[in-house]
Amino acid sequence: MNDLSLTPNLLQADVARHLTFTLGKDAPNASVYDWRMALSFAIRDRIVEPWFASTRRTWAEDRKRVYYLSMEFLIGRILEDATINLGLRDVAEEVMAGFGQDFRAIIENEPDAALGNGGLGRLAACFMESMATLGCPAYGYGIRYEHGLFRQRFEGGQQVETPEDWLSQAHPWEFARPESSYTIPFKGAVETVGGRESWVAGETVLAEAHDTPVVGWQGKWANTLRLWAAKPTTMFDLERFNRGDYAAAAEPEALARTLSRVLYPDDTTYQGKELRLKQEFFLTSAALQDILRRFKSTHSNLRDLPKYVAIQMNDTHPAIAGPELVRLLVDENGMEFADALETARGCLGYTNHTLLPEALERWATFTFGNVLPRHMQIVERIDQWHKDENYHRPHYIGIVKHHEVRMGELAFIMAHKVNGVSALHSELVKKNLFPELDKLHPGRIINQTNGVTPRRWLKMANRPLAKLITDTIGEGWEDHLDRLRELEPAIKGKQFREAFGAAKRVNKVALSNWIGAECGVQVSPDALFDVQIKRIHEYKRQLLNILETIARWHAIRANPKANWVPRVKIFGGKSAPGYAVAKEIIHLINDVAAVINTDPVTGDLLKIVYPPNYNVSMAERLIPASDLSEQISTAGKEASGTGNMKFMMNGAPTIGTLDGANVEILQEVGAENFFLFGLTAEEVMIRRQDPDHSRKAIEASKALQDVLQMIAEGRFSPTQKDRYHGLVHRVWHHDYFLVAADFDAFHAAQGEVDKAYADRQRWLGMAAMNTARSGFFSSDRTIRSYMDDIWGIEPAL
Ligand SMILES: *Cc1c(COP(=O)(O)O)cnc(C)c1O
Numbered sequence: 001m002n003d004l005s006l007t008p009n010l011l012q013a014d015v016a017r018h019l020t021f022t023l024g025k026d027a028p029n030a031s032v033y034d035w036r037m038a039l040s041f042a043i044r045d046r047i048v049e050p051w052f053a054s055t056r057r058t059w060a061e062d063r064k065r066v067y068y069l070s071m072e073f074l075i076g077r078i079l080e081d082a083t084i085n086l087g088l089r090d091v092a093e094e095v096m097a098g099f100g101q102d103f104r105a106i107i108e109n110e111p112d113a114a115l116g117n118g119g120l121g122r123l124a125a126c127f128m129e130s131m132a133t134l135g136c137p138a139y140g141y142g143i144r145y146e147h148g149l150f151r152q153r154f155e156g157g158q159q160v161e162t163p164e165d166w167l168s169q170a171h172p173w174e175f176a177r178p179e180s181s182y183t184i185p186f187k188g189a190v191e192t193v194g195g196r197e198s199w200v201a202g203e204t205v206l207a208e209a210h211d212t213p214v215v216g217w218q219g220k221w222a223n224t225l226r227l228w229a230a231k232p233t234t235m236f237d238l239e240r241f242n243r244g245d246y247a248a249a250a251e252p253e254a255l256a257r258t259l260s261r262v263l264y265p266d267d268t269t270y271q272g273k274e275l276r277l278k279q280e281f282f283l284t285s286a287a288l289q290d291i292l293r294r295f296k297s298t299h300s301n302l303r304d305l306p307k308y309v310a311i312q313m314n315d316t317h318p319a320i321a322g323p324e325l326v327r328l329l330v331d332e333n334g335m336e337f338a339d340a341l342e343t344a345r346g347c348l349g350y351t352n353h354t355l356l357p358e359a360l361e362r363w364a365t366f367t368f369g370n371v372l373p374r375h376m377q378i379v380e381r382i383d384q385w386h387k388d389e390n391y392h393r394p395h396y397i398g399i400v401k402h403h404e405v406r407m408g409e410l411a412f413i414m415a416h417k418v419n420g421v422s423a424l425h426s427e428l429v430k431k432n433l434f435p436e437l438d439k440l441h442p443g444r445i446i447n448q449t450n451g452v453t454p455r456r457w458l459k460m461a462n463r464p465l466a467k468l469i470t471d472t473i474g475e476g477w478e479d480h481l482d483r484l485r486e487l488e489p490a491i492k493g494k495q496f497r498e499a500f501g502a503a504k505r506v507n508k509v510a511l512s513n514w515i516g517a518e519c520g521v522q523v524s525p526d527a528l529f530d531v532q533i534k535r536i537h538e539y540k541r542q543l544l545n546i547l548e549t550i551a552r553w554h555a556i557r558a559n560p561k562a563n564w565v566p567r568v569k570i571f572g573g574k575s576a577p578g579y580a581v582a583k584e585i586i587h588l589i590n591d592v593a594a595v596i597n598t599d600p601v602t603g604d605l606l607k608i609v610y611p612p613n614y615n616v617s618m619a620e621r622l623i624p625a626s627d628l629s630e631q632i633s634t635a636g637k638e639a640s641g642t643g644n645m646k647f648m649m650n651g652a653p654t655i656g657t658l659d660g661a662n663v664e665i666l667q668e669v670g671a672e673n674f675f676l677f678g679l680t681a682e683e684v685m686i687r688r689q690d691p692d693h694s695r696k697a698i699e700a701s702k703a704l705q706d707v708l709q710m711i712a713e714g715r716f717s718p719t720q721k722d723r724y725h726g727l728v729h730r731v732w733h734h735d736y737f738l739v740a741a742d743f744d745a746f747h748a749a750q751g752e753v754d755k756a757y758a759d760r761q762r763w764l765g766m767a768a769m770n771t772a773r774s775g776f777f778s779s780d781r782t783i784r785s786y787m788d789d790i791w792g793i794e795p796a797l
Pocket residue numbers: 117118119122533534535614615616617619640641642643644646
């Protein structure tokens with residue numbers, strides 16, 4: 001580690017210096033914000049050295065680099081994470097205390113960098129941290145959205161969205177690089193000059209780089225997250241301004257900026273909006289121009305590109321990378337088409353994240369050809385070439401079909417490897433999503449089970465448990481997470497179990513206090529904290545959870561003297577603004593909470609809380625305090641999940657279906673430490689064939705009938721008794737996600753949870769075993785596997 005970090009005295013001096021000379025503030029007048037800035041700059045200074053060293057070494061050793069292209073990076077807060085990885089967390093706390101400042105308050109003053117919707121964006125952030133930890137030379141490429149994911153409030157129990165503006169304050173972690181700018185063309189026409197095609201753009205914008213260093217565990221390596229901001233290529237119109245036409249003078253600037261203004265707030269449905277296509281091309285073209293410039297500065301033969309460049313497409317959002325790379329190689333560098341195709345494919349990998357048909361991007365050829373006329377030609381040529389190469393290709397397979405460009409097929413055909421994100425998902429990608437392409441290209445589809453970084457999700461978020469782990473097995477587990485298995489002998493003893501329970505209790509007390517302040521609901525830290533936090537979506541089945549909660553309430557009221565295990569049901573998550581059914585589920589949860597939380601009969605035996613605006617920072621607060629992890633998606637619908645892994649690491653057993661990475665969690669932790677229920681993916685497909693499946697399931701379940709009856713009667717919406725008639729009708733007659741079919745099994749599994757929790761020693765053993773067996777789910781393991789199987793890169797460390 002560099003000298004800058006050695007002593008508290010040096011850090012203290014640097015904070016004071018930044019406060020004075022960077023912020024221009026005198027200590028007595030400094031606010032929490034000023035102190036946060038001063039500390040952030042002092043910490044950032046300590047990242048710059050390993051960052052330069054990593055970059056220098058990559059150049060000197062002429063190493064292959066990964067370029068991770070993602071429309072989303074759900075980063076969260078940076079300051080505490082950086083201090084953890086630099087080994088300065090406690091030093092920083094001490095230094096700030098010396099200034100009379102509360103470290104926690106400083107940490108919480110930082111806004112989340114919420115440049116993503118959910119799992120996909122958070123995965124990109126975990127991958128950046130693991131690549132830095134392993135010494136995998138890498139750039140993350142994304143968009144510097146001015147407004148990240150919207151803020152969520154509840155009004156009368158309903159979701160209201162307000163804009164998020166993380167950049168309204170200074171962002172101390174980035175370096176603007178106006179010298180690294182690229183012109184991004186759109187629209188216009190293709191001309192043929194001297195037998196070669198040439199695109200004459202109708203509009204252009206500038207992509208300007210903003211670099212954030214990402215430092216790995218123990219500060220041994222740092223990579224760059226390069227986010228592009230859109231700027232106008234034409235200067236503002238001084239003549240118009242002088243004539244007093246101020247709005248018109250600023251028009252080009254406003255138009256260009258639109259491109260990086262907002263994150264699209266929907267992660268599971270796709271709307272064919274032209275601005276979204278432009279954003280995707282903006283990111284991709286800027287990244288590829290940057291990659292080629294870097295490569296050409298030390299190499300001359302572009303056919304060598306795959307030896308030095310691995311480009312990973314995070315979902316199909318940057319799938320335009322295939323044709324754009326071909327265009328740059330052919331039109332701007334004079335390569336032959338066939339060579340360009342082979343070169344591009346040697347570089348490109350594609351990660352599939354979803355089987356949901358409504359989420360697969362398809363662009364109308366009209367829109368695509370209008371925004372990217374040259375790419376339309378290239379896509380058609382790629383499609384023709386692929387058809388010629390594979391004369392067995394069925395007629396219904398192809399990139400351009402029914403006047404649409406299918407981005408999944410495009411990404412598949414242009415990539416040398418296509419990966420799913422859990423064992424089950426990858427099998428379903430082969431079997432259901434791309435069966436024909438899989439036959440034509442056997443071996444191209446592989447699996448890379450997701451992971452999460454244990455530095456943020458365990459070391460930083462759960463200090464009591466991290467300390468217990470270090471006290472028990474010593475240091476060094478943070479980057480060798482399989483070592484958590486060394487806890488197992490200790491778990492056999494009561495002493496360790498009680499210590500594990502005590503660590504969990506510290507987190508639960510802290511969360512109870514926060515819930516009291518934030519939601520105005522008093523919850524007991526001795527209750528079982530049962531947590532479902534994730535985007536609200538029908539396939540994730542928050543509806544199943546709230547229906548079962550009503551059944552529990554009904555059962556307690558019928559027999560309040562029985563030996564109930566007190567529960568706190570915690571929900572968190574945002575709905576896409578246009579997703580009416582998801583918004584109705586949010587409304588129902590809040591309505592049910594209002595009734596149950598004020599019921600004197602059930603009292604502390606059952607509480608429901610739904611803190612608004614779920615984000616990374618809230619996840620860091622909730623997960624370490626959770627007893628039970630709800631992972632109850634309809635089998636076959638959740639590609640992997642990563643929330644499930646965070647809970648496991650933090651010692652919360654899962655109640656879940658055989659879906660996504662739950663399958664592998666169950667395999668690692670053992671059936672005795674997991675509450676499995678519900679139909680399998682195969683059974684789901686079979687059950688759906690019966691058009692009466694939900695009615696039959698409801699008629700067979702007295703508990704579910706009672707629940708639906710209460711909702712239909714308006715028990716939870718007394719001011720508007722018919723509020724949920726539509727919802728109840730859908731459960732009876734259009735239950736695509738099989739809430740009814742899985743209800744009884746879920747209800748019974750919740751009974752098993754109660755039994756297990758009532759036996760304290762048994763429960764603590766289960767919880768601790770979840771932590772001990774979570775090593776496989778470190779994103780370090782995932783990244784090592786990408787390096788071996790897709791990128792062909794050796795770690796520098
Ligand atoms: C981990 C995480 C997710 C993904 O959660 P899933 O349960 O896998 O859908 C979404 N949002 C945030 C803020 C997260 O931290």
